[in-house]
Amino acid sequence: MDLKLDILAIGVHPDDIELGCSGTLLKHIAQGKKVGILDLTKGELGSRGSGELRLVEAANSAKILGVSCRENLGFADGFFRNTKENQIEIIKVLRKYKPDVVLANAPVDRHPDHGRASQLVSESCFYSGLVRIETKLNGENQDIWRPKAVYHYIQDRFLKPDFVVDVTDFVETKMKSILAFSSQFYNPESDLPETPISSKKFLDFVEARMANFGRDIGADYAEGFTVDRVIGVEDITQLK
16 A cells, blocks of 8 residues: 655644644645645643544544544653654654654744644754664664654744745635544533633634734735745746
8 A cells, every 4th residue: 555645744742733734634635645644742731632532533623634644653742852763763654654744833832832842843853864863663674764844833832934835725624624623622512621722712713813814915814834845946937
């Protein structure tokens, strides 16, 4: 079976992808691209729900998005670090799926896990291309692989994007994928404690952020990204 992906979106918590870049994933899936998701933790430190429930919700969201695969590395939520051991686990996934593009957490954000995961993923993408770092999958040596690009989706804090993606046609499905995490987000029937992300106002904020990014390119909604390296352009007349 061909495991090769065009895009691998990596998030430290289940639901990071849905909030930050699921519209972009949906758009590229509609274009025929093969897309996967890797969650680094179960989000077990969250005030609502549990790690086990988040795994169920993540699987439900994956069906809504139509991704080809979704894995969870089970790192310790809040306590994972940018270590050789954790890099090796990510490298194994990168070499397994050979994504051309990796989408990663924001480099700086309100939640300290996001920035730490951002650096961990960026470094793992680089080291995955080094021949002297050997890894095995199912007992067999893996070939080296380095993604062509790492882009960081923008999360809670506003960061000036280096580029934005028009996701106007995919906002409705994006919001459905977010609400698949019913333990975390707005649910009028829930009796769980309130958190900064559990109110309807937070969902309004998510839409407003997309509207803000969309306005810059004359679209209704867009998602923003920052880059580690300069982007090359083939045709400047095709830029919005």
